[in-house]
Amino acid sequence: MILAALAILLPGGPAAAKTDLYTVQGISVDESAPSAAEAKQAAMAEARALALDALLRRLTLREDHERLPAPEPEIVGAAMRTVQVLEERQSPVRYIARVSVGFHPEPVRALLREAGIPFSEAVSGRVALFPVYDWGALRLLFEDANPWRAAWARRPAANEPVPLVLPTAGDTAMPAPDSAAGGDRARLLQAAARVGARRALVAHAVYRLEGQRTRPVLEVTLRRYGAGEAAAAETLRVEGRAGETVVSLCARAAAQAAAAIQESWKRANLVAADAPAEPFEAMAPLGGLGDLIAVKDALAAAGGVRQVRLAELARSRAVFRFRFAGGPERLRGVLERQGLALERAGGNAWTLRALDR
Numbered sequence: 345m346i347l348a349a350l351a352i353l354l355p356g357g358p359a360a361a362k363t364d365l366y367t368v369q370g371i372s373v374d375e376s377a378p379s380a381a382e383a384k385q386a387a388m389a390e391a392r393a394l395a396l397d398a399l400l401r402r403l404t405l406r407e408d409h410e411r412l413p414a415p416e417p418e419i420v421g422a423a424m425r426t427v428q429v430l431e432e433r434q435s436p437v438r439y440i441a442r443v444s445v446g447f448h449p450e451p452v453r454a455l456l457r458e459a460g461i462p463f464s465e466a467v468s469g470r471v472a473l474f475p476v477y478d479w480g481a482l483r484l485l486f487e488d489a490n491p492w493r494a495a496w497a498r499r500p501a502a503n504e505p506v507p508l509v510l511p512t513a514g515d516t517a518m519p520a521p522d523s524a525a526g527g528d529r530a531r532l533l534q535a536a537a538r539v540g541a542r543r544a545l546v547a548h549a550v551y552r553l554e555g556q557r558t559r560p561v562l563e564v565t566l567r568r569y570g571a572g573e574a575a576a577a578e579t580l581r582v583e584g585r586a587g588e589t590v591v592s593l594c595a596r597a598a599a600q601a602a603a604a605i606q607e608s609w610k611r612a613n614l615v616a617a618d619a620p621a622e623p624f625e626a627m628a629p630l631g632g633l634g635d636l637i638a639v640k641d642a643l644a645a646a647g648g649v650r651q652v653r654l655a656e657l658a659r660s661r662a663v664f665r666f667r668f669a670g671g672p673e674r675l676r677g678v679l680e681r682q683g684l685a686l687e688r689a690g691g692n693a694w695t696l697r698a699l700d701r
Contacts, residue, residue, distance in 0.1 A: 363467045363503050367446040368395040376438045383439035392420045395445035403463040413459045423451035457617045466613035466647025468506040471543045472536035474524045478550040485521040486513035492549045495594035506609045509539045529569050543570040560584035562597045613647045619669035626694040628662050636662055642682035
């Protein structure tokens, strides 16, 4: 009875709240035809194809995008799970709309396996983003005049593997610009916790003019901070175009930085297309219902972990059974990125333990 009551807490149950990688939001279509009905039908077919292509790119590395499959419309339609029209306009011969399309995971996985393309289904926990902007002697973070922060705020919502959250100004727990730029880990993680994130990311952009002070350049350093983790850094350089405004340059740089963040996460969680799914059984000690939910959420977000089942439940422990493609060592790394330590308890038995935050 208890297991049945708690089934809704397991991945895939009605209470599961997580990023839905398999839904692609905001696809824009514009089709004309001899009749409105034909135009709408053509637009919906185009939306499905565009959404599937976007989804395949979301799950895979850039280096594999040229090899992505382009299935026939019938296969795309069969893989579709949901379609939601967000906006639409039509005339007797034209249909314009913005739609979101959801897909069934298994047909999409099958397409990638058949193409031999590795992919990642891992979803990160929320990451607090701190966009520091330097212009000469000026350093900005939460100030309204910060065009770099504004560029991140304008990015459209998407079901990305790494959900980025912009903390708001006015909270005394938020770091000052110099503190964030200097990598004050304790202050950054304290501020991240205020928005429900375990990790912080400082996107430090430096604006300068080069070539006899005529060519604008934005140099961006991305540094990630997590409890017990060393700061990881990545840099990119975005050159301005002729006549480009600071607003436009920041928008392009934010798009490139966001893509780099997602790419790094996917690469760290990649699973080979032909990796067999192995069965695992792991015990998780419980101090209360919150621990059960935390383990459930971590398993739900861990890429490659499937068919999760709560096999046993007692006051102080729970036993989960699931399957994972990639082997124990790969599973250990995947779960660590979700805040869980996987430890061998002897033989084929495993223990799941929450990492210190």
